[in-house]
Amino acid sequence: EAGVAQSPRYKIIEKRQSVAFWCNPISGHATLYWYQQILGQGPKLLIQFQNNGVVDDSQLPKDRFSAERLKGVDSTLKIQPAKLEDSAVYLCASSFRVGNTIYFGEGSWLTVV
């Protein structure tokens, strides 16, 4: 069974530029998550989708971050404009439904210079 796929794996951008990350969850998983992991810290939830609806985006900095899951399958996370403090690993994860085990992708590593 294929795992959670993410791209790109690595990205370096200058501050104030924009970046987008893509995620394809495990087939059949209705719940999709984006986590931000800053170096030396544990992952922090940015946004949670159930199918194509947002369940929780309370920790998403909405002035610069946006995410969508239009067809209830793959998802895109966008940052515009990027700040130095956005340098982190962005982890996508999915679960069959709320309450089931969450499976993580390998992450997209962002460096803002």
Next chain:
Amino acid sequence: AQSVTQLGSHVSVSEGALVLLRCNYSSSVPPYLFWYVQYPNQGLQLLLKYTSAATLVKGINGFEAEFKKSETSFHLTKPSAHMSDAAEYFCAVSEGTGANNLFFGTGTRLTVIP
């Protein structure tokens, strides 16, 4: 509110020695508890989870953890460390069914000395 505290950001053990990684949680409802492992440049892999069944939970790669409600702890152990166990380990808590957003600790980096 839920939170997790992992005592010790770095732990070093000799190969073959006992591994003990500490995790204490805070939760206003009966928690679900998890241990994830992260190898360099990789995502998080589930080691084991506690979901209100048996208090001693066995996971992959010989790891196990015991839920102790009186101590609000969920420490991770392995009887004999292997070089391949060197990684970052994260403890996480959720409210369980109906709301499974994971709240992670800051992680413990395990070094295994040959």
